[in-house]
Amino acid sequence: MSKASRQKQRLWLVIAFGFLIWGASQYQPHNQSANSVDKTSISSLYQQQKSDVLVEVSGVVSRILPDDTKGSRHQRFIITLPDKLTVLIAHNIDLAPRIDSLKVGDEVQVSGEYEWNNKGGVIHWTHHDPANKHPHGWIRYKGQLYQ
Template sequence: MAEQRSGVQVTGEGTVFKLLKDDNQGSRHQRFLIELPEGQTLLVAHNIDLAPRINKLNTGDTVAFHGVYEWNAHGGVIHWTHHDPAGRHEGGWLKHSGKTYE
């Protein structure tokens, strides 16, 4: 992520510091901002048409992730945090409070 590369499969963990409204244009995405231990911030865009929503997500919660990182000037975006129904792409996931969302 520090190399400003995009399209990279990554795994990590961060603390939720802001919950955003869902993106309902096209595939629906649950969106929230996390801060990594080193201080970098990321937007998590979790496709809730393909994976369950994280209910009871709050600021201050820890979320682990495995997905695709896309660099931007604000820190970046993590997406593909779900399975691939077509089986052509490595599946991703989110983990929150002991439950895996994929």
């Protein structure tokens, strides 16, 4: 291989590497969706009857419900948000660990997808997505992450 062809090859490698770096700088993680809102906006989502919105909230467990065992199993409980709105949490325990020690009065932080209903709404997708096609959700309880 001649000196000129080696220099040409190096030039193409530098250009390709530059494009690779530029492409990586344009990447935005999947969980930084334009549809996500902070914890103060759940009330407005409820009032506007919006669904399919990624949310992150903190609240106090106000009621523990029986697990939903039809289809995918879900641990269900209701939390009361700081503005007194109540929201059902449906946590898929086929994909994430069950929170066995959860009690009424405990504080939790939840990240998932909000779905409107006339009772305050539901937050689901509080688990990882094995297919990596949906932003991962989670529940933080007493310093432990359930995902």
